[in-house]
Amino acid sequence: MQRLFASRTQWAVGNGFFHSGIIDTDESQSVYVYDCGSINRPANRAALTREIGEFGKQLDLRDAGVDIMFISHFDEDHVSGIPELTQRVRVTKFVLPMIPGPDRLLLYSRSLLDRTPGRPIGSFYGSFITDPDAALRALGATGVFFIPPTQPQGGDEGDAGEPLHEERKPIRDIDSDQGNTTAHVDLEISTKLATISRDGDVVWEWRYAQSQQSTSVMKDFAGELVKAGAIAREVDLHDSREIARLVQTRPADLADAYRLAIRKVGRSFTRNLSSLMLYSGPPVAGWCSTLTRRSTACPPFEDVFVSGDRPGFLGLGDANLRSKARRAHVNAVFKERKKRVGTFAPAHHGSHLDWNVSLLDGLGGGSGYRPTLVFSASGAYDHPHLKVLLEANEAGATTKVVGVEEPSRLTESFAIFYQP
Structure with missing residues (x-):
C-alpha cells in the first residue's frame, strides 16, 4: 500500500x-x-x-x-x-x-478587442501565439509536448x-525491516496521460483530452485579412513567419478581420473547441x-x-x-x-x-x-x-x-x- x-x-x-x-x-x-x-x-x-x-x-x-x-x-x-x-x-x-497557427492567431485577434485602452498586449503572448515551443523554451523549459x-x-x-517522455529519479527508501534500499520514481508523459510511478506502481496520473477542432469562422477571418492586404493567400496563415509579421505589424488589421468575420458568422460562432x-x-x-x-x-x-x-x-x-x-x-x-x-x-x-x-x-x-x-x-x-x-x-x-x-x-x- x-x-x-x-x-x-x-x-x-x-x-x-x-x-x-x-x-x-x-x-x-x-x-x-x-x-x-x-x-x-x-x-x-x-x-x-x-x-x-x-x-x-x-x-x-x-x-x-x-x-x-x-x-x-x-x-x-x-x-x-x-x-x-x-x-x-x-x-x-x-x-x-x-492547435494550428491560424486558430491561435484568431484567439490573439480577439484579445486585441478586449484590451484596456493604452495597455498593449505583452510581448510574451505574441511570441507564444507565433511559436509556443520556442516561447516556452526561451523561459527555460526543457520539454514542450503537444497533445x-x-x-x-x-x-x-x-x-x-x-x-513522449520518460525519466527516472532514484530516491533513498528507508525500510525498517530491510534496511536502506533504493527506490525509483518515474515520470512518464504520453499523448493521452502523464503518470508518476514508484517502483513500477503508478500512484498518480494526469489524464487530458481535447475535442476535435472545428472553427467555423476561420475562412471568413482569412478572407478579411486578404481583403485588407495583410496577407496574399489564406494558406499564408500556416506560415509561422507570416503569423509573427501580422502580430508585430498589423494588429489593427487583425482586430478588424476578427470583428468582421464574427459579424458574418453570427451567433453560431464558437471558441475554444480544443x-x-x-x-x-x-x-x-x-x-x-x-x-x-x-x-x-x-x-x-x-x-x-x-x-x-x-x-x-x-x-x-x-x-x-x-x-x-x-x-x-x-x-x-x-x-x-x-x-x-x-x-x-x-x-x-x-x-x-x-x-x-x-x-x-x-x-x-x-x-x-x-x-x-x-x-x-x-x-x-x-x-x-x-x-x-x-x-x-x-x-x-x-x-x-x-x-x-x-x-x-x-x-x-x-x-x-x-x-x-
Whole structure:
C-alpha cells in the first residue's frame, strides 16, 4: 500500500486560472500547475502576482520546482502569468494542446478587442501565439509536448497513448525491516496521460483530452485579412513567419478581420473547441482511501483531516460544451476517473453557455456524493452565471467562487492510502 500526501490550490486571481498541486511519494515530490493567467484588469493582475509569490514561497520551503505544467488553451487570461511564474520558480516541462497557427492567431485577434485602452498586449503572448515551443523554451523549459485532439466518441480507456517522455529519479527508501534500499520514481508523459510511478506502481496520473477542432469562422477571418492586404493567400496563415509579421505589424488589421468575420458568422460562432481538459488524481484501478482538509489558507499536512472526500480534480479549461455531443465526449473520456473526482472546475469560469447539469454525472462515484465545484471568477463577463450556481446547488453540489481576494483561495490537503 502506498501512502501519498497531496496538496492542491486554486489560487485567487478572479477571471483567469491558476491551479497547482504537490504530490509527495514518501521522500520524493512532484509539482504540477494547470494554467497561470488573469484578465487584463489591475486588480486581477495584482492578485496573480500575489498568488505567484505565495506559490513560490511554498516551493522554496520544499526546495522544489514545477515538474510539469499543463496549458489548457491559448486565451491570454490562462497564460499571461507564465513569464512571471517562470521567473519565480523553475518550470521544466509543458504539456499543451496541438492547435494550428491560424486558430491561435484568431484567439490573439480577439484579445486585441478586449484590451484596456493604452495597455498593449505583452510581448510574451505574441511570441507564444507565433511559436509556443520556442516561447516556452526561451523561459527555460526543457520539454514542450503537444497533445492532439481525441476522437469525439472517446472510449480509449485502455490506451496509454504514444510515449513522449520518460525519466527516472532514484530516491533513498528507508525500510525498517530491510534496511536502506533504493527506490525509483518515474515520470512518464504520453499523448493521452502523464503518470508518476514508484517502483513500477503508478500512484498518480494526469489524464487530458481535447475535442476535435472545428472553427467555423476561420475562412471568413482569412478572407478579411486578404481583403485588407495583410496577407496574399489564406494558406499564408500556416506560415509561422507570416503569423509573427501580422502580430508585430498589423494588429489593427487583425482586430478588424476578427470583428468582421464574427459579424458574418453570427451567433453560431464558437471558441475554444480544443481546450485541454485535465484529471489529476490517483489511478482508477486499485483501492483508495482518503483523508482531506479544505482551507483558504495553506495548511501543513499535520492538520486535522476529515474523511470522505474524493481526491481527484477535474478541470475543463474553457472547453466549448454548447452541444450535447461535446458534453457526452467529456463524460465518456473521463467516465472512470470521475469516480475519484471530488473537486470539479466547470468550463469557462462558470459560463452558462458551456454548462449542463449532466456534467455532474458520475462525479465521486455517484450514489448521492456531493462534489465541490470551484470557479475562478470575479464577476467579469457574468462569470460564474447565476444559473450555473443555482443548478449545481440544486443538484446537491457545493460551489466555491475563487475571486481576487486572498481569503477566497481554496487549498485542499490529502492523505491518500492507495493500493495499486
